[in-house]
Amino acid sequence: MYDGYFSEPQTKRISVFGLGYVGLPVAGVLASRGFEVIGVDVAPHIVETINCGKVHIVEPDLEMVVQAAVSAGKLRASLNPEPADAFIIAVPTPFTEGKQPDISYIRAAVSTIAPLLKKGNLIILESTSPAGTTDQICAWIGELRPDLTMPDVERDDADIHIAHCPERVLPGSVLRELVDNDRIIGGISVRCAEFAAELYRSFVRAEMHLTNARTAEMAKLVENSYRDVNIAFANELSVICDLLDINVWELISLANKHPRVNILSPGPGVGGHCIAVDPWFIIAAAPKVAKIIRAAREVNDSKPDIVFAKIAAAAQRLRGPIIACLGLSYKNDIDDLRESPALHIVEHLAREKIGKLLIVEPNLKSLPDSLRDYPDAVLSDLRHAIGAADIIVVLVDHRQFKRVDHELLKPKIIIDTRGIWR
Numbered sequence: 001m002y003d004g005y006f007s008e009p010q011t012k013r014i015s016v017f018g019l020g021y022v023g024l025p026v027a028g029v030l031a032s033r034g035f036e037v038i039g040v041d042v043a044p045h046i047v048e049t050i051n052c053g054k055v056h057i058v059e060p061d062l063e064m065v066v067q068a069a070v071s072a073g074k075l076r077a078s079l080n081p082e083p084a085d086a087f088i089i090a091v092p093t094p095f096t097e098g099k100q101p102d103i104s105y106i107r108a109a110v111s112t113i114a115p116l117l118k119k120g121n122l123i124i125l126e127s128t129s130p131a132g133t134t135d136q137i138c139a140w141i142g143e144l145r146p147d148l149t150m151p152d153v154e155r156d157d158a159d160i161h162i163a164h165c166p167e168r169v170l171p172g173s174v175l176r177e178l179v180d181n182d183r184i185i186g187g188i189s190v191r192c193a194e195f196a197a198e199l200y201r202s203f204v205r206a207e208m209h210l211t212n213a214r215t216a217e218m219a220k221l222v223e224n225s226y227r228d229v230n231i232a233f234a235n236e237l238s239v240i241c242d243l244l245d246i247n248v249w250e251l252i253s254l255a256n257k258h259p260r261v262n263i264l265s266p267g268p269g270v271g272g273h274c275i276a277v278d279p280w281f282i283i284a285a286a287p288k289v290a291k292i293i294r295a296a297r298e299v300n301d302s303k304p305d306i307v308f309a310k311i312a313a314a315a316q317r318l319r320g321p322i323i324a325c326l327g328l329s330y331k332n333d334i335d336d337l338r339e340s341p342a343l344h345i346v347e348h349l350a351r352e353k354i355g356k357l358l359i360v361e362p363n364l365k366s367l368p369d370s371l372r373d374y375p376d377a378v379l380s381d382l383r384h385a386i387g388a389a390d391i392i393v394v395l396v397d398h399r400q401f402k403r404v405d406h407e408l409l410k411p412k413i414i415i416d417t418r419g420i421w422r
């Protein structure tokens with residue numbers, strides 16, 4: 001079956017749709033392996049930035065990879081799609097107001113790709129997607145290009161090959177995980193999966209696990225839901241421990257001494273574009289039976305308001321309190337603010353005018369728009385904020401915060417949602 005189609009990268013052209021946290025690293029790594037890569041994005045500033053060899057996101061080593069690929073002439077970004085041998089779709093899959101999956105960005109990418117397709121092309125969906133999306137892509141392309149045959153479970157000789165290869169990389173470690181993580185590859189047919197696996201073998205050092213597209217889609221959703229449920233357990237424990245006056249960090253570290261217990265860390269809530277979103281795709285598909293998954297989402301979503309209430313209660317006891325808010329991003333050592341519980345909490349404090357807010361976020365140069373209109377919310381450096389504050393709230397465990405001299409914290413009220421100063 002396998003005929004080495006992608007084994008000579010220098011002759012092959014790959015188009016990556018969506019140059020965000022997943023698409024850009026994938027494009028850079030493929031270019032570094034010798035493929036001619038065209039990155040397509042709808043945002044002109046992203047296209048311009050990449051064509052200058054720069055990147056628009058904070059991710060270790062990414063700029064170095066992109067810069068090398070652009071100067072070698074192997075990677076270029078464009079607003080306009082071009083024909084290619086393979087198309088990788090890495091566009092967002094958010095949810096709607098009603099927490100239903102929104103696959104409209106995938107549909108838009110597919111509509112743009114369809115007129116460019118030729119016999120033998122491979123389409124890979126990397127975006128995290130509800131079960132059935134890859135089948136849906138086949139149906140859309142089948143409608144848009146009736147001149148081409150589409151694959152199905154039984155049809156291995158189709159003109160177009162289509163597979164789902166869900167991204168699994170951890171923001172902050174993307175380049176390492178792109179190469180070192182096992183991949184699940186779900187083909188519409190076996191041959192589709194084999195073609196996709198061949199392409200990924202050009203840069204993945206780990207194993208490829210071939211399956212059908214629906215199982216691959218669900219596997220990705222399950223991985224993130226598993227983590228959400230486990231974080232919810234830790235978050236629920238932190239609230240119980242507050243009620244019972246027990247140090248949750250000590251409790252968890254002791255319980256984790258048991259050989260079969262491994263409780264995760266509580267925090268201010270669960271953020272990011274994945275774990276806070278993907279479980280809803282399972283809930284939407286099986287609303288009556290996905291009970292634990294829904295409860296976990298609700299526990300994690302309730303945590304920012306619990307932290308807000310704790311800060312507001314502490315502030316109420318002071319006159320004109322100054323509050324240092326350490327961190328805005330959704331997790332440590334990145335600049336990503338999507339679904340960030342830290343940002344949610346700080347916005348809430350600003351809206352309710354709970355004191356003067358000295359916000360410290362070493363990964364941002366300015367405050368996000370949502371905080372700009374509050375005169376009592378200012379971006380501050382760590383040293384000043386710690387010195388001036390009455391209350392210090394740790395919202396994100398950035399490495400800079402872990403190094404703070406504990407002597408400076410002694411006279412302050414500390415609300416450490418991440419347990420870095422325990």
Ligand code: SAJ
Nearest residue numbers: 168169170223224227264265267270271272274275330331
């Ligand atoms: N968090 C906790 N306690 C923990 C671990 C995490 O409160 O013990 C919080 C984080 O602070 C953050 C959120 O959970 O707000 C999610 O962070 P994360 O590091 O668990 O995950 P993400 O969203 O950065 O990346 C996840 C990863 N999935 C899994 O680990 C199963 C990654 O591998 C996926 O590729 C990514 O989602 C994705 O794109 O789907």
